[in-house]
Amino acid sequence: MKIIVAIKQVPDRDAQVHIDAAGKWIDESSLQYALNESDAYALEEALQLKEKHGGEVVVVSAGPERVGQTIREALAKGADRAIHIVCDDLGLRDALGVARLLAAAIKPENPDLLLTGLQSEDLGLGQTGVIVAELLGLPHATLILNVEKTETGLKVKRELEEGWFQTIELPTPAVLTIQSGGNKLRYATLMGIKRAKTKEVRQLTAASLGVDAAPVVVLEQVALPQKQKSTQILPGTAKEAAAALVEKLKFEVRVL
Amino acid sequence: MLVFLPTLAEPQHFSLFEKLLFTGLAIASAYGFWRRFGLVLKKILKSKKDPSFHLFPIGKRVWDFFWEVLCQAKVIRERPLPGLAHAFVFWAFCAFALVTLNHCAVVFGIGFLSPAGAIGRLYYYFAAVFALFCAVGIAGLFIRRFLVRPKWLGARLSWESGLIAFLIFVLMATYLASFFVADADPSARTLWWIHTLALLTFLPIIPYTKHLHLLLSPATVFLSRGSFAQIPPLSGDEDFGLVAGTDLTQLVSLQAYSCVECGRCTEHCPAANTGKLLNPKEIILGVRAYLNDLGPSSDQPLLGKYNQQEAVFQCTTCGACEFQCPVGIEHVPILVGLRRGAVNTGAWEDQYGCKLFLALERGSNALGISPAERDKFIQKQQLPIFDGTQEYCLWLGCMGGYDPKGREIVAAFARVMNYLGTSYGVLRKEKCTGDPVRRLGNDLVFQQLAEANLEALAQNKVKKIISICPHCVRTIQEDWKDYGTPPEIEHHSEFLARYAGQLPRQTNPSPASPNPTSPEKIVFHDPCYLGRYRNVYDQPRSVASLAGELVEAPRHRQRSFCCGAGGGLSFLGEETGERVSHVRAAELVATGATTVGTACPFCNSMFRDALDAKGEGAPQLLDIAQLAARGLPPGEAS
Secondary structure (H helix, E strand, O other), rough: EEEEEEEOOEEEEOOOEOOOOOOEOOOOOOOOOEEOHHHHHHHHHHHHHHHOOOOOOEEEEOOOOOOOHHHHHHHHHHHOOEEEEEOOHHHHHHHHHHHHHHHHHHHOOOOOOEEEOOOOOOOOOHHHHHHHHHHHHHOOOEEEEEEEEEEOEEEEEOOHHHHHHHEEEEHHHHHEEEOOOOOOOOOOOOOHHHHHHHEEEEEHHHHOOOOOOOOOOOOOOOOOOOOOOOOOOOOOOHHHHHHHHHHHHHHOOOOO | OOOOOOOOOOOOOOOOHHHHHHHHHHHHHHHHHHHHHHHHHHHHOOOOOOOOOOOOOOHHHHHHHHHHHHHHHHHHHHOOHHHHHHHHHHHHHHHHHHHHHHHHHHHHOOOOOOOOHHHHHHHHHHHHHHHHHHHOOOOOHHHHHHOOOOHHHOOOOOHHHEEEEEEEHHHHHHHHHHHHOOOOHHHHHHHHHHHHHHHHHHHHHHHOHHHHHHHHHHHHHOOOOOOOOOOOOOOOOOOOOOEEEHOOOOHHHHHHHHOOOOOOOOOOOHOOOOOOOOOHHHHHHHHHHHHHHOOOOOOOOOOOEEEEEHOOOOOOOOHHHHHHHOOOHHHHHHHHHHHHHHHOOOOOOOOHHHHHHHHHHHOOOOOOOOHHHHHHHHHHHOEEEEEOOOOOOEOHHHHHHHHEEEEEEEEHHHHHHHOOOEEEEEEOOOOOOOHHHHHHHOOHHHHHHHHHHHHHHHHHHOOOEEEEHHHHHHHHHHHHHHOOOOOOOEEHHHHHHHOOOOOOOOOOOOOOOOOOOOOOOEEEOOOOOOOOOOOHHHHHHHOOOOOOOOEEOOOHHHHOOOOOOOOOOHHHOOOOOOHHHHHHHHHHHHHOOOOEEEHHHHHHHHHHHHHHHHOOOOEEEEEEEHHHHOHHHHHOOO
């Protein structure tokens, strides 16, 4: 089975994020980056499928030179080769724009399966995977925790709301967006890193793929969330306070 | 009736038949010896070269050789009675070198040490004294091994040790008996032949048995890596630690063949003493068995048939084994080497270990907590930020920055430093030193952490670090050296001891102690990474004694028993067998102390749980910084 995993490099979750001078994107100069979490699970799923059924795992990622580091990590964990779509304006591209880049790079590979994380930790749009499926004309399923290969195609477990799961079958080739937590991630090893040095990383550009950068959705401004504190002390006995709390959670915050 | 003739009997003339017989037997004996010894030597020499080995500085090697081999200091110190018996045998062997050479030379009429001459007479008397002690010693060791049978010698009775003991006894007895007969007496000739036969039987047995140590261990002690529990750097792109036979270095092979199977390592091992699979002696013998069966060129895995992965990952790296070993085996680098082999190739699969590695691949601390929590703690405690003007950089470490009890230790230590007027500051950002991943064998994550930290310290122009954690101290000072030059570092016990004179001595019973009416008795637990790893024993005691009267646990100082946290084990899952921390805590409680004093946040966290399990009446648990801070006048807190 030939599996492609689309991954994204995102700011490390411990990083302090600042807005850049133009107010259009975050200041990338002193940020640390890491592999998007659900993409890590997508990679893990792909590696486990390969270990079970054989085949090849190819990672593809779009972004500037620094993405090479994350690609190396994916290769170190066991991917066989990689495609790096080098572009410095990823933050300015909308989900459709990124999906077009990915689809153009993936199409000639003709994979049996395309996996990607369900959403990115930085923008959290959750659209890129499904748009790629549409562009490639492939069936897709989202929020996948587990993938099984069957004789006719795939059997996958989807996570629904409130602890419900759904099991569906679909033919290959297909696109799946993977939810975090379905597998145990493997750790990177020294041997993996050393072996990764000799693995192929093919570099492409938007121009070489024939995809232009004009976005459909234009980013006007980015801003840090305002810190809001609204602590309320509920007076009275425990019983009264509890009743007041339920009231507020039901009708003010609407979480119950 | 025997008449004491103060001269050693020496047969004067040997017939041609005797000469031929002796020559034949000697050749056979030497051949039997070399057939095995040559093979062992070949396996050692064919092993991979130790890339980081340096013979210099040679002074320490010469001293270790003198002290541990010639004086038998370690052999005696750690097991006085059998140690002394062994020393007598060893010294007699040394004294007998000349006697034996002359013994063989007389067959061909070329004896050089005449029993009648003044020098000869003197030397033979000298050797006789050793022979007497040796005979008594070897008889004692025989009784110990076959009648007393301490369990550390193993369940199997070693018949070859019995035979060796018998031969040594015969050698000594025949030598001593020769003082009671005349040269011309036929029994002199008989004694000579018995002595000779014992000698020629002894020689080929040596390389086939653990008595090989008699030839190898002097070299092993002399050629040791040079510092305690030192983990050698990996070399080249294909070195992932001890994966297969091809990774065994000459030092490892030499050490494996040197093992004398005395079991001191196992006797002191916290894992072996709490019902776990790990037995450090068997690890070394496992490597030896691998070398015997497959040799140093094999690519068969070292873990599997000969040693088990589970056992290797039960080591707390407390170093008691290595500290005890009388023949210079360095267990810690071997155990960590086997772990490196398993982790660096991805062969080790462990839920908790994997979680720790992932936490440190991406995050900053071993506890997997957001660094924002550390910032909050720094703000709350009003710890100054290091800006290059202060004397010390106070290294918080994962425990000091994130663990609630570790934070209390940091806060107490900061109070003391404020009281003393010491200038210090903490870094805005810190990553784990990499101690747990280093000991678990993850070189990739360790390198990332070491490099990131070294860079941050250099950027902040840190010259001196101080830390409450012996693991941080060890890792920064020794292990980071593979990746740069770490700043000077000391443990807070060393700092506090230096200023102990300026700190208030608390009256006993102290009004500050929780029970001000009863006198406070403090038992100090030596952390492995402070004691055996850093040789710091007196300093924390001098600090603890500010707060009360010190008592000692039966196992203390160099022989201290681990708390169970080291080697990354505090981050792994539940132990099999008894918990090491509970065994040690019971020992500390049994001293009747009202307070357990610690100097390591990991020991502290292990004993916290173990003492809680004891319920009511358990002694309180305090770090030495907390004990020192308790006596400070109120209002000194920053």
